[in-house]
Amino acid sequence: MDITSAASIYLHQLGERRPRISDLNASIFPNGGPEPSSLVEISGNRKSGKTLLLMQLVAHCLTRCDVVLLNTSNKIDSQLFGKLLKDAIKASNPNSTTAELEKKFEACMESLEIVNCFSSAQLEMALRALDHYMLLENERISLIAVDSLCEFYWLDLGPEERQRKYTYYMYSLNNLRKICNKFYVSCMYTIDSSFNKNAYESSRSIAVDHKLHLAHFTTGVRTLNNKNILISDKGVEADDENK
Numbered sequence: 001m002d003i004t005s006a007a008s009i010y011l012h013q014l015g016e017r018r019p020r021i022s023d024l025n026a027s028i029f030p031n032g033g034p035e036p037s038s039l040v041e042i043s044g045n046r047k048s049g050k051t052l053l054l055m056q057l058v059a060h061c062l063t064r065c066d067v068v069l070l071n072t073s074n075k076i077d078s079q080l081f082g083k084l085l086k087d088a089i090k091a092s093n094p095n096s097t098t099a100e101l102e103k104k105f106e107a108c109m110e111s112l113e114i115v116n117c118f119s120s121a122q123l124e125m126a127l128r129a130l131d132h133y134m135l136l137e138n139e140r141i142s143l144i145a146v147d148s149l150c151e152f153y154w155l156d157l158g159p160e161e162r163q164r165k166y167t168y169y170m171y172s173l174n175n176l177r178k179i180c181n182k183f184y185v186s187c188m189y190t191i192d193s194s195f196n197k198n199a200y201e202s203s204r205s206i207a208v209d210h211k212l213h214l215a216h217f218t219t220g221v222r223t224l225n226n227k228n229i230l231i232s233d234k235g236v237e238a239d240d241e242n243k
Contacts, residue, residue, distance in 0.1 A: 015184025018142045019065035025057065027238055028224070034186035034210060036142075039177060042190045044214030049222065049231045050190040051075045051147050053214065056235035057188055058145050059084040062108040063092045065142035068134065070126050072117045072151040073190075084235055085109070111140070120152040127175055135183040144179070146189035153195075169195040173206045 015036055024033030034040055040057075044050045051073065061067050062085060069076070082105075089104050090096075096104065113134075117123040135141055153168050169191065176187045193213070198205065214236075215223045222229050228239035 011183060014136075014139050017139045018184060019140060021061050021064055021142055021186060024064075025060055028053075028057070028212065028236070029210065034143075034188070036184040036186065037180045038186045038209040039173070039180060039207075040186065040188040040210040040212065041196065041208045042188060042212045042214070043193050043196055044190075045193050045216065048214040048216045049229075049236060050214055052080075052231060053212065053224075053236050054145055054147050054188060054190050055081045056084050056088075058112070058143070059088040059235075061143045062111055063088050063104075066111040066113070066138055066140040067143045067145060068113045068115065068130060068141060069145045069147070070115050070117055070123060071147055072123060073148045074116070076114070076147065080233060083233060087234065120156050123152070124175075127179060131179055131182070135179070135185060142185055144176070144185055144187040146176070146187065149173070149176075149189040149191050150195050165195045166198045170206055173208075177206055 018036065020036075022033045022035050026033075042050050042053055055076065058067055058069060059081065085108055086101070086105055089101055089108060093101060093104060115126045115129075117126055130144065149172050150165070150169055153165060156168070157163060176189065179185070180187050211225075213225055214229075217223075222231055222239075224236060230237050230239045
């Protein structure tokens with residue numbers, strides 16, 4: 001057996017030991033949640049609720065596994081995230097006492113690693129850290145979350161440089177895909193809708209397993225994959241009155 005195949009077997013076995021999140025939030029993933037190596041795209045225009053939905057999903061994941069959150073947008077509201085996490089813990093432990101819920105909350109917070117990135121170079125360093133040791137040393141990490149994936153597009157463009165947003169997006173997504181495939185972890189990320197519009201480079205597209213598209217209309221109506229939703233401090237919920 002060569003070294004390459006031995007390493008692949010080890011990484012596969014490591015991936016098999018990671019907690020599963022495929023039963024995550026049936027209202028958002030009606031056909032089943034992310035399997036190992038899955039990519040989850042959360043797209044939408046500005047202020048459509050992308051970061052809120054990501055925080056909500058990360059909160060639910062923390063009741064099952066460890067999560068690494070790469071924060072490039074500085075839009076993560078720690079107070080709101082704490083509330084979403086407490087709601088998720090209470091929903092999955094309905095019979096627990098207040099003291100037990102608080103203990104579970106502290107354990108979930110310890111299971112979350114937040115890495116703040118202020119440039120594309122720092123984001124690449126964070127991805128290298130995941131590739132080189134973080135995912136090897138912790139078999140409880142099942143999710144990498146990124147808010148937002150293409151945050152540094154305009155900073156990376158030189159004065160004379162031109163690059164399509166979609167090309168930049170595919171380059172960034174390819175780095176995530178490699179890590180997900182190698183370590184059998186899922187990745188959720190937010191992306192502005194202007195980046196995933198592709199009219200020219202279909203051959204370079206990278207398959208995304210789950211696409212969650214948020215829209216906010218001038219009428220005040222909000223949708224998730226064309227279904228009406230409500231947004232509040234409880235997160236994203238189905239709007240049952242306007243189905």
